[in-house]
Amino acid sequence: MPKLMLALDLDKDKALKVVEEVKNYIDAIKVGYSLVLSSSLDIVKEIKKIANKETILDFKVADIPVTNEKIAKISLKYGDGIIVHGFVGKDSVKAVKDVAKSLNKKTIMVTEMSHPGALEFIQPIANKLAEMAKELNLDGIVAPSTRPERLRELKQISGLPIYTPGVGAQGGKLEEIINILDDEDYLIVGRSIYLSDNPKEMAKYYKELL
Numbered sequence: 001m002p003k004l005m006l007a008l009d010l011d012k013d014k015a016l017k018v019v020e021e022v023k024n025y026i027d028a029i030k031v032g033y034s035l036v037l038s039s040s041l042d043i044v045k046e047i048k049k050i051a052n053k054e055t056i057l058d059f060k061v062a063d064i065p066v067t068n069e070k071i072a073k074i075s076l077k078y079g080d081g082i083i084v085h086g087f088v089g090k091d092s093v094k095a096v097k098d099v100a101k102s103l104n105k106k107t108i109m110v111t112e113m114s115h116p117g118a119l120e121f122i123q124p125i126a127n128k129l130a131e132m133a134k135e136l137n138l139d140g141i142v143a144p145s146t147r148p149e150r151l152r153e154l155k156q157i158s159g160l161p162i163y164t165p166g167v168g169a170q171g172g173k174l175e176e177i178i179n180i181l182d183d184e185d186y187l188i189v190g191r192s193i194y195l196s197d198n199p200k201e202m203a204k205y206y207k208e209l210l
């Protein structure tokens, strides 16, 4: 069964409330900039006290290797893994991967993004990014639920676990991608759970469909 990852792009109070409500139906949590910038990295510890789930830091790290390394060293004292951008090149991604490996944490790399603007610059290089992720033997790639055919291709090229956002608020349909996902993959859902009138029921709904 693919795993359900809750995306928390919220402030601290709302985020902790949602985690409490949905904790029995989610397998993992993704912490975004808006949450960490409106609180601190300690939010990861607070989340884990409520729901002891795998927690990935979505910092989409995209800098030169030495700076990436510093960001990874600080962040990975907290989260179980970190999301990086690949377009900055292999050396930058490897700098994060080396830190993550030494701490037994995950490095997940963005290939093609889920929003319309991804067609402008990132889609044309996304297959190459997926190849690079495979070459670096990363722990997973981010690929879009909003474009099922691209999701399938990127999964096939990389051969790595997929973390896929876009279902729900961005218009992606779970029924169109469910057959692409395996047990090792993660469905990322944010707003359609945390903005719903009943986040617990929505999380349960996604969990049961998976």
Ligand code: OMP
Pocket: 007, 008, 009, 030, 032, 058, 083, 110, 112, 113, 114, 115, 142, 144, 165, 166, 167, 168, 169, 170, 188, 189, 190, 191, 192
């Ligand atoms: P919802 O659109 O609210 O379900 O949230 C999707 C989550 O996935 C947000 O945290 C986004 O920042 C993130 N995301 C994308 O939506 N598209 C991408 O291409 C990549 C990510 C990501 O890296 O997580």
